[in-house]
Amino acid sequence: MKTLLSAVAAALVAGLMSTTAYAESLVLYTSQPNEDAQATVDAFEAANPGVEVEWVREGTTKIMAKLMAEIEAGNPVADVLLIADTVTMQRLKEGGHLLPYKSPEAAGYDAALYDADGAYYSTKMITTGIVYNTSAAMKPEGWQDLVKPEAKGLVTMPSPLTSGAALIHAETLAGIPGLGWDYYKALAENGATAAGGNGGVLKAVATGEKAYGMLVDFMAIREKAKGAPVEFVFPAEGVSAVTEPVGILNTAKNVDAAKKFVDFLLSEEGQKVAVKMGYIPARNGVALPEGYPARETIKVLPVDAAAAVKNSEADLKTFSGIFGTN
Amino acid sequence: MTRADEIARSRSASAPVEADAEGGSGLKLPEPPRRLLSRVRRFGPLRFFFGGGEAAESRPPQTAPAKLPGELTRTLRVQLPAMPYVTEDNSLKAMPPHGAGAGRAFRARKRRAASGGEPGWLLPFVLCAVLLLSVLPLARLAGAGVSGLVDGEAARLIFEPATFAALRNTLVTATGGMAVSLILGSLFAFAVALTDTRGKLTLSFAFMLPMMIPPQVTALAWVGMSGPASPLLKTLGLAPPLGSPQPLYSLSGIALLLGVQHAPLVFLALKAGLAASPRDGIEAARLAGAGPFRVFRDIVLPLATPGLIAGGAIAFVSGVGNFGIPAILGIPAGIETLPTLIFSRLASFGAATFGEIALISTLIAAISAGGLLVQQRALSGRDYRLIGHSGARAAFALGRLRIALEALLWAALALVLVAPLLALIASSLVPAYGVPVNFKTVSLSAYGEILFRQSITLTALKNSLFLASAAALGLLVVTVPAAYLLTRRKGVLANLVAILIEIPYALPGIVLAVAFILTFAARLPFVGVSLYGTIWIILAAYFSSFLAVSLKPVMSAFLQMDPSLEEAARLAGAGFSRRMRDVLLPLIAPAAGASVILVFLIAANELTVSALLWSAGTQTLGVAIFNLDDSGSSDLASALSVLVVLLVIALMTALEFFAKYLPEGVLPWRN
Numbered sequence: 001m002k003t004l005l006s007a008v009a010a011a012l013v014a015g016l017m018s019t020t021a022y023a024e025s026l027v028l029y030t031s032q033p034n035e036d037a038q039a040t041v042d043a044f045e046a047a048n049p050g051v052e053v054e055w056v057r058e059g060t061t062k063i064m065a066k067l068m069a070e071i072e073a074g075n076p077v078a079d080v081l082l083i084a085d086t087v088t089m090q091r092l093k094e095g096g097h098l099l100p101y102k103s104p105e106a107a108g109y110d111a112a113l114y115d116a117d118g119a120y121y122s123t124k125m126i127t128t129g130i131v132y133n134t135s136a137a138m139k140p141e142g143w144q145d146l147v148k149p150e151a152k153g154l155v156t157m158p159s160p161l162t163s164g165a166a167l168i169h170a171e172t173l174a175g176i177p178g179l180g181w182d183y184y185k186a187l188a189e190n191g192a193t194a195a196g197g198n199g200g201v202l203k204a205v206a207t208g209e210k211a212y213g214m215l216v217d218f219m220a221i222r223e224k225a226k227g228a229p230v231e232f233v234f235p236a237e238g239v240s241a242v243t244e245p246v247g248i249l250n251t252a253k254n255v256d257a258a259k260k261f262v263d264f265l266l267s268e269e270g271q272k273v274a275v276k277m278g279y280i281p282a283r284n285g286v287a288l289p290e291g292y293p294a295r296e297t298i299k300v301l302p303v304d305a306a307a308a309v310k311n312s313e314a315d316l317k318t319f320s321g322i323f324g325t326n
Numbered sequence: 327m328t329r330a331d332e333i334a335r336s337r338s339a340s341a342p343v344e345a346d347a348e349g350g351s352g353l354k355l356p357e358p359p360r361r362l363l364s365r366v367r368r369f370g371p372l373r374f375f376f377g378g379g380e381a382a383e384s385r386p387p388q389t390a391p392a393k394l395p396g397e398l399t400r401t402l403r404v405q406l407p408a409m410p411y412v413t414e415d416n417s418l419k420a421m422p423p424h425g426a427g428a429g430r431a432f433r434a435r436k437r438r439a440a441s442g443g444e445p446g447w448l449l450p451f452v453l454c455a456v457l458l459l460s461v462l463p464l465a466r467l468a469g470a471g472v473s474g475l476v477d478g479e480a481a482r483l484i485f486e487p488a489t490f491a492a493l494r495n496t497l498v499t500a501t502g503g504m505a506v507s508l509i510l511g512s513l514f515a516f517a518v519a520l521t522d523t524r525g526k527l528t529l530s531f532a533f534m535l536p537m538m539i540p541p542q543v544t545a546l547a548w549v550g551m552s553g554p555a556s557p558l559l560k561t562l563g564l565a566p567p568l569g570s571p572q573p574l575y576s577l578s579g580i581a582l583l584l585g586v587q588h589a590p591l592v593f594l595a596l597k598a599g600l601a602a603s604p605r606d607g608i609e610a611a612r613l614a615g616a617g618p619f620r621v622f623r624d625i626v627l628p629l630a631t632p633g634l635i636a637g638g639a640i641a642f643v644s645g646v647g648n649f650g651i652p653a654i655l656g657i658p659a660g661i662e663t664l665p666t667l668i669f670s671r672l673a674s675f676g677a678a679t680f681g682e683i684a685l686i687s688t689l690i691a692a693i694s695a696g697g698l699l700v701q702q703r704a705l706s707g708r709d710y711r712l713i714g715h716s717g718a719r720a721a722f723a724l725g726r727l728r729i730a731l732e733a734l735l736w737a738a739l740a741l742v743l744v745a746p747l748l749a750l751i752a753s754s755l756v757p758a759y760g761v762p763v764n765f766k767t768v769s770l771s772a773y774g775e776i777l778f779r780q781s782i783t784l785t786a787l788k789n790s791l792f793l794a795s796a797a798a799l800g801l802l803v804v805t806v807p808a809a810y811l812l813t814r815r816k817g818v819l820a821n822l823v824a825i826l827i828e829i830p831y832a833l834p835g836i837v838l839a840v841a842f843i844l845t846f847a848a849r850l851p852f853v854g855v856s857l858y859g860t861i862w863i864i865l866a867a868y869f870s871s872f873l874a875v876s877l878k879p880v881m882s883a884f885l886q887m888d889p890s891l892e893e894a895a896r897l898a899g900a901g902f903s904r905r906m907r908d909v910l911l912p913l914i915a916p917a918a919g920a921s922v923i924l925v926f927l928i929a930a931n932e933l934t935v936s937a938l939l940w941s942a943g944t945q946t947l948g949v950a951i952f953n954l955d956d957s958g959s960s961d962l963a964s965a966l967s968v969l970v971v972l973l974v975i976a977l978m979t980a981l982e983f984f985a986k987y988l989p990e991g992v993l994p995w996r997n
Contacts, residue, residue, distance in 0.1 A: 027942045033957040038780050055781070056942040057957060065672070066941070072847070075859045077942040161670070195660045199958020204658070206758065209572045219958065227767070228758035323660070 025052035026257040029067060029078040031060040031164060032244075033199065033219070036277050040082075043273040044264050051257045059197045060084040060164025071097070071251075079252035080261050082123070084164030085242040087171075087308045089120040092247065094309070099250040101259055105266035108283045113243060122243030123265045125280040127298060128169040129239045131202065131220040134229040136211035142236040143179060146187060146212055153191035154211035156204045160319050162197040165216055165242045171315055172240035172303040179237070184322050194323045206230050221291040222278040238299035243282060444814060445902045452811050452823060455804045459870040460826040463841035464833075470844050471688035474681035489686065492667040496693070499580040499652065499663060500645030506585020507641035510742070511592025512634065514735065518593075519600035520626065523732055527996065530597075531982065532739050537590035538974050540931040541650030542952050543967040544587055547746035548574055549654065550753040550964065575659035583651045586742045588641040595637030600630055639701030643694045647834020649934040650948070654955065664690050665836040665934070672938060684844060687837040694833055747971065754964035772965040783966060785943060786950035789861060793936075793946065794929035797868040798922040801876035804869075806918065809877055810910070813884040831874035835934035842867040843938060859941040867935045872925045879924065879988070883917030884910075916987035923984070927977045931970060 030037050034057055041053045058066060060083045070076045083089070092098050098119040106114055106121065113122040130140050138150040146155050160167035173179045193210075201213040202220065206228040217239075220232035246265050248258040264270045271281040275289045280298075288295055308315075514533050518526045536544065552559070552573055573579055611621045649665040656666055668683045668690075752763045754772050761767050776783050808827065812820055830838055846857040846866070857863040891913070895905045911918075933948030940949045947970055955963035985993055 029942065034780060034782060034954055034959055034962065035775065038782075041781070042779070054785075054943045056945070057782075057953060059956070069672075069847075070859050070941070077859050193658075193660060195658050197956060197958070199956060200658050202958045203960060204572075209575075223758050226758035227761050229761075 025054050026080060026254050026261060027078050028053055028055040028080045028082060028261070029063050030055055030057055030082040031063055031084050032057065032082065039277060040265075040270075040273060043270070044261060047264055047269065048257075048260050051260065053261075059162035060088060061160070061162055061167070064088060076249060076251045078249055079254050079258045080246060080248055082244065082246045082265070084126070084244060085168045086115075086120065086122065086245050087168060087303075087305055087312065088164055089115070089245045089247050090305060090309050091312070093117075093119040097249055097251075099248040099252060099255065099258075101248055101262060103259070103262050103266055105263050108268075108285070109266070110284070113282055114245075120245040120247035121262060121266055122245050122282045123270075124244045124274050124282050125241055125300075126165060126244055127217045127234065127239035127241045127280070127300065128165055128214055129217055129220075130212060130233045130235055131205050131215040131230050132212045132233070133205050133208050133210075134231055135208065138211075139231075140212055140233060140235070143173065143183065144237075146192065146214075147183070147190050149190075151190060151192075151212055155187060155190065155192035155213065156201050156210040157187075157192060157194045157214040158198045158201050159194045159196060159323075160316055165198065165240075166194075166214075167312065167315065168242050168303060168308065169214065169240040170319055171308045171311070172301050174315070175304060175307075176237065176301060181318060181322070184319070188322050192323075194319070202230075217280070217292070218278040218289075221289075225278075225291060234293065234298050238301040240303065241300045244279075444811070448807055448811055448902075449815075449819075452804070452808045455808070456823055456826045459804075459866075459873055460830050463838070463845045463870060464829065466845040467684055467687065467691075467837070467841035470681060470684035474685040477681055488662065489667065492662040492664050492686075493689065495577060495580075495652075495656070495661055496646055496663040496665075496690075498577055499584055500642050502578065502581025503584025503588060503645040504638050504642040506582055507589040507592045507645075508634065508638050510585065510589035510738065511637060511641070512596055512630075513738070514589070515593045515596035515600060515633075516626075516630075517731055517735055519597050521731065522728060523735065524728075525732075529735060529739070530593075530996070531978070532743060533593060534590050534978070535743055535975070536586050537588070538927060538931070538978060539971055540933055540948055540951070541583075541587050541648055542654050542933055542948065542955075543650075543750070543931075543970060544746065545574075545583055545651045545654035546753070546951070546955060546960070546963060546967055547750035548579075548583055550749035551746050572658075574655050575661075576655075577661060580652050580655050580661070580663070581645075583655065584645040584648055585641075587648065587651065588644045589742075591640045591644060592634070592637030595640065596630055596633040600626065600633070636701050639697045643697040643832070643834075646690060646693050646697065647836060647934070649836055649937060650952070653937075653952065664693075665834065668836055668840060669937060680844060680847070683840050687840040690834055691837050694837075698832060750964050750967055750971070754961055754968050756961060758961075772961040776962055776965045776969070780962070782945060782950050782953070786945045786947045789864075789944055790930045790947040793861070793865055793868055794926045796865055797872055797929045798876070798925035800865075801869060801873060801925060802880070802918055802921065804873065805877040805880050805921065806911075806914070809880040809884050809914075810906075812881065827873050827877055830870045831872070835871060835932070836938065838867055838871055839935045839938040842870070842935075859944075861944040864936050864939045864944060864946070867939060868929050868932070871932075871935060872929060875928060876921045876925050879917040879921040880914055883914040887913050916984065920981060920984060920988050920993070923977055923981050927974065927981075930977075931974065 028037075028041065030040075032040065037055050037057050041055055045051060045053060056063065056066075056078075063081075063083060067076060067078055067081070070078075081089070081092075089098070093115065100118045102118045103121060106118070109122070114120065130143075130146070132140055136154070138145065138148065140146060140151070145151065158166035160170050170184065173183060174181050198216050198219055201210075201215050202223060204210040205213040205215070206223060208229075215232070217232060217234075220230055224230050224232065246262050248255065248262065252258045265274075266283065268283065268286065271283045271286045275281050275286060278289045278291070280288055280292065280295070292298075514529065517523050518530055523529070549572065574583070607625055608621055611625060612618075616624070647665060648663075649669065652661070652663040652666045653669065655661075656663060657670075662670065664686055668686050671683055671686070755768050755770070756763055757767060757769050757771060808823065812824055842863055843858065846863050857866065887910070892905055892909055895909045900908070931948060932946065933952060936944075936946040936949050937952065940946060945953070947966070951963050951966050951970070954960070954966060981993055985996060
């Protein structure tokens, strides 16, 4: 009995120690895939010894829900957010949840890539294009190819209910003349599916369950380099883009470390880490990774951010209505 | 049966104690409440370990998911002769008021005298624990469900087509899963319990594995085994053409896997009952010229029916509450079941949906309760009094058919267990999706990434080990006193405690998780912090969820203990703590050890509860696997899954080595 009690006590103490240890560290909520999140954190910790980063990965929509629930419970855990899109960040800023911070690194960036008050900063360019399995019969070149009969039942895409990039993508295409929500309706009629995040799309296409998918660029290009049977296309009509902004929460317990984290991501060194993972860097004068066409050949479609902030909820409902998911 | 008889029986440990159906305990209760109680008492089945554990070999089929501690207490309780200095008091005791001041010592003395040397703190302690772990969260959930109904918004959401579709999918997959479980489980149970098949222990052990392996791992493994993606099929050159859908991403795929996952439940429910088939009856029938089929139909099948229905109902209820399988197979295909609907609602629309998820989980709870009621209705009134020797060892000698049956059993095991695990290993060894496994492509990089680079693995491992060991050891603090109390006491209060311990385990984990979110999202009184988002809320939910698992082996040990030992110590003047330390604890130590390992095993692999409750730094192994797969790193998810399966097999093997020190019926795969 005595040994049992001491074992319980030891276990409880270990648990307490581990929970108190978190307080001394920086907590990052991110939507990057696990490997990238880990590599980012490792690089940051190497550059800033003494700061320990705890991180959590979920799709942008889910990580936000988690954060909102925590804010509701009066117990927000995160210090820093690194999520897919500026629209979500803008909404957080309007809700008064972000801490303005003027990073000295901002000089290397286009003014369009960060918030004027310093509430959030874009860190990369992530475009959404078309991925296809190399054994697919048709080689798609534009968005319209996915509604052709050859692609019937062979198309998949991430769901905006999980992925922030997917929501921006849908809102971007919905605002383009000639595509719009009608394009999505046509996709649904052509048997396209929308579920889960980008990871699931990559899996379905690489493994041949589906032949075509809408996917973020880096995943496809990176996986191809590893030997997976996939190809990536920047469609002729243009691609949507998200910029993976980083922002500090105004409830952050560890503001100094959070500022260091933002500076690191924006610095030349941090941008090179992103390039090494296969992302298009946001900073001027940093070269694109292997496997990408030249920066100027990629046509990025515009998105009305203000409208997107207002309409997100309605757009989600519209999308769910078309694809019958919830 | 006279009282003297009863004492004589129970004193000789080897003699089977005959169960007295009702009473024999001197309980003086007005009829209606008592009937009601015995109905209610059978409500919560032990979905995990049933049967066994009692010394009653002459007992009819151990249909005992429904055999609850309270009942055992009544049937096996030993009545002490009325000694002058021991007052037997069978009147119902009111619950002592908490924190009573001056009168407490006196009342405690009185109670000690009354209940045979049980200390005054015991009952309040157990009651408090049960109130905290069971009553409070469930009451919160019921409250939120009701207020959700009253508040029109949530009620409107529950009538959305999506909710109805999820309800339909849940019922369809759970029913299909039940059918698969019944086929698989009864095949193995009949073979192991009634024929002369060889290698029964190995078969049972291997057949239990699917239940011990976390459902999301099962799902990942099967996905790796089928579809155009399968590294296994690609390697063998059997992969279907491009664009073939993954067949498992469908209602029937979910149903099939639920069936495989829960087949061991049917197996367990049946095996115990079949083992009690009357050998004399079968022999007599055979001598009278009845063929094996006739014997099977007229003797074995009627005895097996309660077990079949019980096992089927439990498989159904477990299917309704399963999260891991529909999450991995259903979400890519846009198929939602009620548990995944709760998860995605919580994950997509934020905390405003509390009322709604409370409603949905109340719906799951209602379906589960329906299943459990069906089960207990089927079992009530089926109490066979068997005469003569039971335990028909190899009632059916198969002769030449034996090889065929053994081949069939091993082939089934190869299909549901070995092939998926091979596929899982194959998926963990390829560098990217869609690459076949061969000497050129094979790489251990996924294991390297998991073990040496991903901090989430270490975090998850640390959390899971902490949660599992804290739950396993901490629960003993509650279950040892509770088991002592339930074996020594009887009456309404003991029965009620037994039921309340049972309910959180009988309810699907997702329901419990929602109940705990509702209970602990608000700040705690006095402390002013919220447990939500900390590891403690997961631990609290585990305490509640696994209380029944922890109790079962300890309870069995107390029941199989010869009560005269403690009696002698008590008459010699040893106080409660002394008796505990020197007499009781050494005797129940092996069972307590088994209880620790069993809880550890289940808790370390848990996903459903932690999927809703995790936060930064509190991910569990189950969450880590799910999250890795979700981010598109299924090679990493598979690698981590392989490690988890190895952990499960190691723990089960440890238990197997432990077997000879354990009371009957603690290890589900042994007879």
